[in-house]
Amino acid sequence: MNNFTSILNDVSVYGLYKYLGVSKDCDLDYYKSDVTIEWSVEIEARSWGIKSADISIQSVKTSLEWAAYIDVLSDNDKAILLAAGGTEYLNQTINGVIEIDTSSFGSEWEVKTDLDFHPDGSLCISDCDIEFDAVKPTINIS
Secondary structure, eight states, rough: OOOEEEEEOOOOEEOHHHHTOOOEEEEEEEOOOOOEEEEEEEEEETTTTTEEEEEEEOOOOOEEEEEEGGGGGHHHHHHHHHHHOOEEETTEEEEEEOOOOOOOETTTOEEEEOOOOOOOOOOEEEEEEEESSSSSSSEEEE
């Protein structure tokens, strides 16, 4: 088995409002740190070549920072964001952090992979998106 660590810094985030429990029209900005993905490949070889390559994701870790401007929030959304761990800054924004670590026991995250060998024969993780609006929060890796 070969183990790898991929660090991606361009991640798309969908449905953050749903995860935080605010209205869909709540204007949330997010700032992401690097996403670190620990993964492995196990190759089943035969005398004639490679029979299969099994890819396994051990963990996905990131800290997703979010912010909302107070002047455009409803009182209800403001209360929800503060209850979700947000902190009010200078009476202008409410900011918070969502820690994601799929290796923790009982992780609420579903991790889906769609990795294929590239035409040049390489195999690497090049894209990751985080979907909060799925039935179960999902991380898609390709």
